Every structure is written in structure tokens, then in C-alpha cells.
Amino acid sequence: MDIYTGPVGSNSLLQQIHDYSPGIPPSGLFWVVSAPHDAVQVHLGSGTASVQMTDVPVIDAHDIANALTGGLGSTIPPIPPIAPVPATVSFDIQWSNVLEQAKVTNDMQAFTGQFWKTGATIKWSSNQEGFSFDSEAPNPTRNIYSVIGHEHSGAFFH
């Protein structure tokens, strides 16, 4: 979850001022948190799903470079090191309005499944010492790409 100065669509590294994620543990599990089962609701028959969580502990690494390097910054492009700070995020994501459906099989990535391309909205907020953010009301026109589905991967592939 990233915040930038500038109008909607601004997402360049040099405009980024907040980068919220759970961090990357030694296992390499990438920006993932365990969630209560009822935080996620999926109804593939109607092409809908939702994720709702409140006050999830995360870190604010300021920008994607510091998020990935653990606060070491970057030389190319030049991004100064910034130590992460604790924060919380809350979000309500809604998937609905099926646009397309397909069975997908990808041997290179070893997964297969049935997927629905949908519309989606999000309402989210963040809180940390000295800063809070509150997103606009859910707006379907802001969606770039959304998908839900059921898949089998790795040992469950084929």
C-alpha cells in the first residue's frame, strides 16, 4: 500500500512518501500476513469476494526501494536509506462485476485454475506517529486489474 505526492496515477519512486507492508521474513514469504478465516469471503458463483481487516501491524518503509532492501536505500536510482517505522493499516476490498472468466494453466509457473476478472474497490486508511491517511470513498473507476479464482499450484498442480 503506497502513497505518493501528486494526482491520481502518480506512482513513481521519486514521488513516494509511504510504503506499507508486513516486511519480508527470512523465509522469503513476500509481504504476506496470516489472517482470520472470516477476514476473507469468496463467492465464486456470483463472482464476488471481499477482504476486511482492521489495524493490521505493518512497517512504513517510505518507498519501495527501502521496503525491499530493509532500509538500505538504493544506488540506482539514488534513494537515501530510511529506517522503517511501525504503522497500522485497515482496509475493505470488494471484488464484484464479472468481466471475463477463463481456465488458466501455466506450466512455467506450475499453476492451474478457474479465474474471474472482475471490478473492484478499496477503502483503506493508515495510522502512524505524526501521520494518518484516509482514502477516498470506494470508487469502481479506480480499478486497474482485479481477479479472483480457485487454483492448484506446485505439489497440487495437475
Add this chain to the structure above:
Amino acid sequence: MAFGVPVHHYPLALSVGKPFNEINDPSEITDFNGFVGGVHILGEGNGTGFATPLAFQTDMGFMQGEFIGEDGEHHNRTFVFI
């Protein structure tokens, strides 16, 4: 790899413009059998100390179902990608 760090994630933005049946794996975990979702949204909101709206980008998702853990055992859990 990004900034020299392995990234176990296929951004949904990479699927824009491709046929839908050629999307990348939306799941952040492998050896997985279950429900998955992903979303990429650009929008705006209000932040402390800023008189004008700030832009945001969210690339998020979920995984819910069975997976084989590093312990080799089967588990059933729910995960959210933030």
C-alpha cells in the same frame, strides 16, 4: 529481482493488455490449493499535513485454502498480501 532482492510476486499490472487466460499466478505461496484474489487500484485520499489529495497505489490479494508448509505438512489457512 528488484533492487537486488528476490521478489516472490507477479504484479497484476504485468497482466494488463494480455489475454486473460495468460495471467500470472496471483498467489504469493506455492504448493497451494484454494481461493485466490488480487487487485491493483490507483486512487487518492487525504493525509496529515497535506492540503491537497495524495495519490495511492494498492497491489493486494488473498489466499485461502490448503497449502504444504516448510514443515512438509498440509495446512489450511487464510493469508492476505499487503
